[in-house]
Amino acid sequence: MTSDKLNSRIPEGPLADKWSKHKNSVRLVNPANKRQIDVIVVGTGLAGASAAATLAEMGYKVKAFCFQDSPRRAHSIAAQGGINAAKNYQNDGDSVYRLFYDTIKGGDYRSREANVYRLAEVSASIIDQCVAQGVPFAREYGGLLDNRSFGGVQVSRTFYAKGQTGQQLLLGAYSAMSRQIGKGNIKLYNRHEMLDVVLVDGKCRGIIARNNVTGEIERHSAHAVALCTGGYGNVFFLSTNAMGSNVTAAWKAHKKGAFMANPCFTQIHPTCIPVSGHYQSKLTLMSESLRNDGRIWVPAKLEDAEAIRQGKKKPTEIAEADRDYYLERRYPSFGNLVPRDVASRAAKERCDAGFGVNATGEAVYLDFASAIERYGEIEANMKGMKNATKEQVIELGTKVVEKKYGNLFQMYEKITADNPYKTPMKIYPAVHYTMGGIWVDYNLMTTVPGLYACGEANFSDHGANRLGASALMQGLADGYFVLPYTIGEYLADDIRTGKISENHPAFETAEKEVNETIQKLLSINGSQTVDSFHRRLGKIMWDECGMARTEEGLKKAIAQISALREEFWRDVKVTGAANELNTELEKALRVADFLELGELMCLDALTRNESCGGHFREEYQTPDGEALRDDNDFAFVSAWEYTGEPSKAVLHKEDLKFENIKLVQRSYK
Amino acid sequence: MKLTLKIWRQNNTQTKGELKTYQVDNITDDMSFLEMIDVLNEGLVQKNEGPVAFDHDCREGICGMCSMVINGKPHGPSDAVTTCQLHMREFKDGDTIFIEPFRANAFPVLKDLVVDRGAFDRIQQAGGFVSVNTSGNTIDANAIPVPKENADMAFDAATCIGCGACVAACKNSSAMLFVSAKVSQFALLPQGAPERKERVLKMVEQMDKEGFGACTNTGACAAECPKEISLENIARLNREYLSASFSSK
Numbered sequence: 001m002t003s004d005k006l007n008s009r010i011p012e013g014p015l016a017d018k019w020s021k022h023k024n025s026v027r028l029v030n031p032a033n034k035r036q037i038d039v040i041v042v043g044t045g046l047a048g049a050s051a052a053a054t055l056a057e058m059g060y061k062v063k064a065f066c067f068q069d070s071p072r073r074a075h076s077i078a079a080q081g082g083i084n085a086a087k088n089y090q091n092d093g094d095s096v097y098r099l100f101y102d103t104i105k106g107g108d109y110r111s112r113e114a115n116v117y118r119l120a121e122v123s124a125s126i127i128d129q130c131v132a133q134g135v136p137f138a139r140e141y142g143g144l145l146d147n148r149s150f151g152g153v154q155v156s157r158t159f160y161a162k163g164q165t166g167q168q169l170l171l172g173a174y175s176a177m178s179r180q181i182g183k184g185n186i187k188l189y190n191r192h193e194m195l196d197v198v199l200v201d202g203k204c205r206g207i208i209a210r211n212n213v214t215g216e217i218e219r220h221s222a223h224a225v226a227l228c229t230g231g232y233g234n235v236f237f238l239s240t241n242a243m244g245s246n247v248t249a250a251w252k253a254h255k256k257g258a259f260m261a262n263p264c265f266t267q268i269h270p271t272c273i274p275v276s277g278h279y280q281s282k283l284t285l286m287s288e289s290l291r292n293d294g295r296i297w298v299p300a301k302l303e304d305a306e307a308i309r310q311g312k313k314k315p316t317e318i319a320e321a322d323r324d325y326y327l328e329r330r331y332p333s334f335g336n337l338v339p340r341d342v343a344s345r346a347a348k349e350r351c352d353a354g355f356g357v358n359a360t361g362e363a364v365y366l367d368f369a370s371a372i373e374r375y376g377e378i379e380a381n382m383k384g385m386k387n388a389t390k391e392q393v394i395e396l397g398t399k400v401v402e403k404k405y406g407n408l409f410q411m412y413e414k415i416t417a418d419n420p421y422k423t424p425m426k427i428y429p430a431v432h433y434t435m436g437g438i439w440v441d442y443n444l445m446t447t448v449p450g451l452y453a454c455g456e457a458n459f460s461d462h463g464a465n466r467l468g469a470s471a472l473m474q475g476l477a478d479g480y481f482v483l484p485y486t487i488g489e490y491l492a493d494d495i496r497t498g499k500i501s502e503n504h505p506a507f508e509t510a511e512k513e514v515n516e517t518i519q520k521l522l523s524i525n526g527s528q529t530v531d532s533f534h535r536r537l538g539k540i541m542w543d544e545c546g547m548a549r550t551e552e553g554l555k556k557a558i559a560q561i562s563a564l565r566e567e568f569w570r571d572v573k574v575t576g577a578a579n580e581l582n583t584e585l586e587k588a589l590r591v592a593d594f595l596e597l598g599e600l601m602c603l604d605a606l607t608r609n610e611s612c613g614g615h616f617r618e619e620y621q622t623p624d625g626e627a628l629r630d631d632n633d634f635a636f637v638s639a640w641e642y643t644g645e646p647s648k649a650v651l652h653k654e655d656l657k658f659e660n661i662k663l664v665q666r667s668y669k
Numbered sequence: 670m671k672l673t674l675k676i677w678r679q680n681n682t683q684t685k686g687e688l689k690t691y692q693v694d695n696i697t698d699d700m701s702f703l704e705m706i707d708v709l710n711e712g713l714v715q716k717n718e719g720p721v722a723f724d725h726d727c728r729e730g731i732c733g734m735c736s737m738v739i740n741g742k743p744h745g746p747s748d749a750v751t752t753c754q755l756h757m758r759e760f761k762d763g764d765t766i767f768i769e770p771f772r773a774n775a776f777p778v779l780k781d782l783v784v785d786r787g788a789f790d791r792i793q794q795a796g797g798f799v800s801v802n803t804s805g806n807t808i809d810a811n812a813i814p815v816p817k818e819n820a821d822m823a824f825d826a827a828t829c830i831g832c833g834a835c836v837a838a839c840k841n842s843s844a845m846l847f848v849s850a851k852v853s854q855f856a857l858l859p860q861g862a863p864e865r866k867e868r869v870l871k872m873v874e875q876m877d878k879e880g881f882g883a884c885t886n887t888g889a890c891a892a893e894c895p896k897e898i899s900l901e902n903i904a905r906l907n908r909e910y911l912s913a914s915f916s917s918k
Contacts, residue, residue: 054803069724069783070790072831073732089811122805131810132801134860136824143814161824167731168827175798182794190787213779242726276699281707282728411730414747414754417699480803529714531707575714580681581780583722584714 003652006259006639009441010114015660016096019118022442023485027492034059037491038222038500040207042194042249044071046166046472047455048228049173050479056180058484060491063220064177065189065209067244067586072174075230075242076475079166080287080408082148082158083472085123090147094155096120101661103470106152106339107435107463108613108629109663110262110637112656114442115460122481123473127159129480135172137161149292150468152339152668158469163287163407169472173479192218193586194249195517196510197225197256197451204256204451205500208510210518212586215579217514219507221500223491226444226452226483227253228475231434233266235594235601236546237538239431240272240285246590247597250438250457258446259639259652261439261459263597264605267466267614268547269432270296270343273415274363283430284415286366287408288468291336293371293401294425296343298355298364300324305355315357315365315424326350334668341465341614341627342668344429348547349625351428358426367424372397429547433471435462435614436604439639439654443486444478447639450490454478459637464613518578521588526571530587533568537561537591537598545602550618554606558599558647565595599646607651610634622665631663670696670762674709676721677769682777682785688767698758702745703728703735705757706768723782730754730895733830736837737782738769743834743893751832751895771837775844775880786833788879789847796871797851799860819857826853828896835890835898841882846890848876849906850898856909866913873910 002008011022029037037060041052044066052064066074086099099120104111127145131137137159138146147156161168180186189209196208198219206221232247233239254260271286299305300322307313326346328335338346347364350356357363376397380388388396398421402409409420416426438446438453440460445452455475462470544550544557568591576582611620611627612634620628637654671694679686693709700708703725710720726734735752739745745755760766768782776784801807815823829850836844852869855861861868884903891900 050803057802068726068732068734069786070733070831072790073726073734075727075732077733078727078729078731087810125805125807127810128807129801129803129805132799132807132860134799134823134855134858136820136827136854136858137810138824139815139817139820141817143816143820144811161827164731164828167830168824171827175793176801176803178790178794179798179800181790188790190790242732243728244726277697279697279700279704279708281701281704284729410749411754414750414756415699415701417756417758481805484803529711531711573714573717575717576719581722581783584720 002655003639005447005641005652006439006654007441008112008654009443010112011442015113015117018114019121026485026489029488029491029495031059033495035061036498037061037494038063039487040065040220040222040225041228042207042225043074043228043230043457044174044177045074045076045228045230045455046170046173046475047457047479048074049170049177050476051226051228051454051483052186053173053176053180054480054484055487056185062180062186063189063222064186065192065194067191067193067212069190071177071188071190072171074170075245076170076472077167078242079472080163080285081150081289082160082165082469083126083169084150084157084467084469085127085159085473086120086157087124087127089145090156092155094157098155099123099157102153103461103467104463104661105666106467107465108627108666109463109631109635109658110612110656111461111463113658113660118482119461119474119477122477125481126473126476130169130172133172133176135161135168148289149337151288151291151337151343152334152467160289163289163405166472169476173476193589194252195514195589196252198506198510199256199448200500200504200506203449206502206507208507208514210514213581215577215582217511219502219511221502221507223494223497223500224450224452224487226454227438227457228454228479229457231437231456232594232597233431233434235537235598236431236541237534238275238280238283240269240283243282246593248590248593250453251593251597253438253446253448253451255642257448258451259439259641260436260600261637261639262436262604263601263640264545264608264615265435265464265613266431267340267433267435268344268429270340270347270429271366271427272430273412274358274426274428275360284411285430285432286412286425286427288340290366290405290408293404294336294366294368295325295370296327296336296364296366297323297325298350298357302354305357308357309359309361324355331668338668339465339467344547345616347429363426363428365424366427368401368420369424372401372421375400433466435459435464435466439637443489444483445490452483452487454483464615517589518585521572521574521585521592522578524569524572524574526573528571529573530584530591533564533572534591534594536564537595540564541598541601545605548616548618549605551606554602557602558606561595561599561602562647568592568595596646600640600649603647603649604638604640607638608634635663670757670760672696672760673765675765675767678721678781679778681780686778696757698756700757701728701753702739702755702757703753721782722780725753728753731830733832736771736784736832738771738837740767743771743837744895749895749897751830771833773836773842773881775842776833776836788881789831789833791879792844792848792872792875793851795875796868799855800864813859815858823854823857826850826857826898826902829898830896832895834893834895836881838889838893839882840887840889841885843884843890844876844881845884845903845906846894846898848872849902852909853902853905856905865909866916869906869909869913
C-alpha cells in the first residue's frame with residue numbers, strides 16, 4: 001500500500017485526458033501578482049534553463065544558479081544523439097500512445113503511467129518550440145526535418161543535429177534565458193554552488209549558496225525553489241558526466257526532507273570508450289545513434305579473443321564465421337538496437353566469459369565495415385557505377401558514414417589514436433545517467449512544500465531504464481511545459497506573502513551550518529586527497545552496485561562506504577582557504593555528499609529483491625540471463641526518508657498502478 | 670614521460686601573476702592534457718601547496734569551459750580540439766610546456782588559468798535569441814521548410830562552443846568570430862528573420878562595449894577555433910551589419 005506520506009496527486013479520469021484536465025483546473029496567478037513572486041532555479045541545463053526562461057516569460061522574478069562560468073556549459077550540452085518526439089513525420093505508425101508505451105516498457109514497468117503519458121503528449125510541442133527558437137535540426141533535401149532510430153523502439157522518432165543535439169537544444173534554451181536576463185526578469189548567479197535549502201515553517205523559502213570566486217556564503221530567498229541539478233552518476237567517480245556534475249543540491253534537499261526515489265536505478269550506457277588507466281578522470285560516450293549502423297561483436301572462439309588481447313591478431317583478420325554478433329544472435333527482432341540495459345549486460349556477459357577484446361578484457365567491438373559497404377553500394381548504384389570495385393565501394397561508403405557520424409569518429413580517434421573507419425571501435429559500458437532522483441508528485445513538487453525537482457534530478461519518467469534520446473525530451477518537457485503550469489497551484493497561495501526575509505533565523509542557522517562544514521573540511525589537514533577518496537568510493541560502487549549486484553556484495557559495500565566516510569572526515573586533506581576560489585574545497589564538499597548517497601544507493605539495491613531495467617540482482621534472473629521482475633512484491637517506487645544516517649533511511653512505498661498497460665516480461669527477442 | 674611545466678600563477682584579479690616552474694613525472698601517452706594537470710595538482714596538494722586553478726567540466730570538447738594557452742596557442746598544438754581533448758602523445762619526454770590563461774582585456778583573470786568570460790554571455794543577452802515565448806502553440810515544426818544547405822550552414826555556425834579561443838588567438842582580442850557565428854546561425858534561418866537587423870546591431874554594440882578589439886581579418890581566430898568556425902561567418906556579419914546600419918531607422 002502507498003505510504004500516507006506520498007501523495008502523487010495524479011489527476012482522475014482517462015489517461016489521455018489527465019494532463020489537459022489538470023491544466024484547466026490548476027490555479028492561476030495573475031500577471032501583477034507574478035511580479036511579486038520570486039522563484040529560484042538551481043541548475044541551467046535543459047530543465048533549468050527552459051524552466052527559468054519560461055517562468056520569467058510568464059512574469060515571475062527568477063534567480064538562476066549554476067556552478068559553471070556560464071549557463072551554456074551545463075552538461076546537457078554533451079548529449080549527442082537526439083531527442084524523441086511523437087510527430088510521426090516518417091509515417092511509420094508512431095503516436096503519443098506508442099511513445100508512452102515504449103517508454104513504460106523500456107523502463108521495465110517501474111514508472112508512473114500518468115507522468116509518462118504527459119511526457120509523450122508534450123513531446124511534439126518541444127520540437128515546434130525549438131524550431132521556432134532557431135535550433136538547427138538536421139533536415140532532408142526537401143527542407144523538412146530528418147529523423148533517426150534509437151534503441152528499444154521500432155519507429156524513427158528521434159530528431160537530431162548531427163552528434164550535437166544536446167548542444168543545440170541547450171543553446172536554444174540558453175538563448176531564451178539570455179533574453180530574459182537582458183530584460184532583467186532573470187538574475188543570473190554563475191560560479192555559485194547551492195549548499196543548502198532553507199525551510200521556513202515547513203515550506204522551502206530559499207537556499208544558501210557559495211560564490212565560488214570569492215568564497216562568500218550567500219542567502220537567497222524565494223517563494224519556491226526548483227532543483228534542476230541533473231543526476232548523480234559521478235558517485236561512481238568514472239562516468240560520462242561532466243567533472244562538476246554532483247549530487248550536493250539534491251542531497252541537501254534530501255537531508256531537509258525531500259525523499260529520494262529509486263536511488264539504485266542507474267543507467268550504464270553500452271557504448272563508451274573503455275577505461276585506459278588509473279589516472280583517468282572521465283569516460284567518453286559514443287552516441288547510441290551509432291548502433292543504427294554499427295554492429296556489435298566479439299570473437300566466437302576464445303583463442304581468437306586471447307590472440308587479440310595479446311596483440312597477435314587484428315579484428316579485421318577474424319573471419320565472418322568466427323564472429324559472434326551476440327546482440328543479433330540473442331535478440332533477432334531488435335538486434336543492435338536493444339535498450340541500453342540489455343546491451344550493457346550482454347557486453348558484460350561476453351567479457352566475463354572471456355571474450356573481451358582489449359588488454360583489460362573489458363571491451364567489445366562496434367564495427368562499421370558492413371554499413372560502409374552497404375552505403376557504398378547504394379552510392380555506386382546512384383552514380384551508375386555498375387562494376388565498382390570493392391575499394392571504390394568502401395571509399396563511397398566511408399564518405400556517407402563520415403557525413404553521418406564524422407564528429408564522433410573524430411572524437412574516438414583523438415582519444416584512442418585508432419581509425420574507426422578502418423578498424424572496429426572498442427567500446428564498453430559506463431555509468432551515464434541516473435533514473436532515480438528526488439521523489440516528486442504529478443506537479444513535480446517534492447515532499448517538501450515549495451521545493452520542486454525537474455529533469456534528471458527527479459525520478460519520475462524513466463522507471464528502471466531510460467530509452468535513448470528521452471533525457472533531452474524529459475528535461476525540456478519539465479522546464480518548458482510542465483513546471484511553469486503546475487507551480488501556479490502552489491504559488492497561488494503566496495500572492496499576499498510578500499518578500500521572504502533573508503534575516504529569518506532559518507537562514508541564519510543554515511548559513512552557520514554551511515560555514516561550519518567548510519571550516520571542518522579545511523581544518524582536518526589529513527594525509528589523503530579528495531580525489532583519492534572519490535576514486536575509492538567509485539570502485540566500491542562499480543564493483544558492488546554497478547551492472548550486477550548481489551545481496552552479499554551490497555551488504556559489504558554499505559559497510560565499506562560507511563568506513564570510508566568516517567576515514568574521509570578524519571584524514572582528508574583540503575588545501576587553501578574558505579574565502580577564495582578553491583577548487584579542492586568545491587570537490588571536497590561534493591565528495592562528502594557522494595559518500596552518503598552511495599550508501600543509500602546500495603541500501604535501495606539491497607532492498608529491491610528483483611531485477612528490473614538497469615537494476616540487475618544476480619539472484620533474480622531468468623534461465624537465459626534476462627532480468628526477472630517481481631511485479632507482485634516490487635511494483636512500487638521506493639522513496640527514502642532521511643533520518644540522520646544514510647543506512648538508517650526509512651523506506652516509503654508508492655504503489656505503481658498500471659491501468660492502461662499490461663505488465664509482461666519485457667522481450668526484445 | 671617527464672616534463673617541465675611553466676604555469677601562470679595569479680591569486681586573483683587584483684594581484685600580479687607570474688610563471689612558475691613545476692616538474693611532472695610518469696606521464697603517459699594516452700593521458701589527456703588536463704589529466705596531466707590533475708596529476709600535477711594531486712602532487713601539489715600532497716605537498717600542501719595550492720593546486721593550479723583551471724576551468725574544465727565536460728572533458729569531451731563540447732562545454733567550452735577549458736581554456737588554456739599552451740606553448741602560445743589557445744588549446745595547444747593540435748588543430749580542431751579543445752584543451753581537454755589534447756592528449757599527451759602530442760608531446761615528448763623532456764619537453765618544456767608553457768601554460769597560460771586566455772588573455773584579453775575583456776577576459777580578466779580570476780585565478781591562475783581561470784578567466785571571466787561573462788562578456789560573451791552579455792553579448793548573447795543583447796540580442797542572441799529569437800523572441801519567441803514558450804507557448805506550446807507555435808506553428809508545426811515542419812510548417813516552414815528550410816533548405817538543407819542553409820540548415821547545414823546554420824548548424825555549422827551554431828556549433829561554436831563559446832570558449833573564447835578566437836579572442837585569445839587574436840592580436841586585437843577581437844570577438845568577431847564568436848559574434849558572427851551566432852549572427853550567422855539566425856541570419857540563415859527563416860525564424861531569425863524578423864529581428865535580423867536589430868540583432869546584429871545590438872550584439873556588435875555590446876561587443877564594442879565589452880572592450881573587445883577590432884577585426885583586421887588576419888584569420889588567427891579561425892585557425893585556432895576548436896570547432897573550425899569559418900571566417901565566412903565574419904564576412905556575413907559584416908554584410909549583415911552594413912545592411913542593417915544603412916537601413917535601420
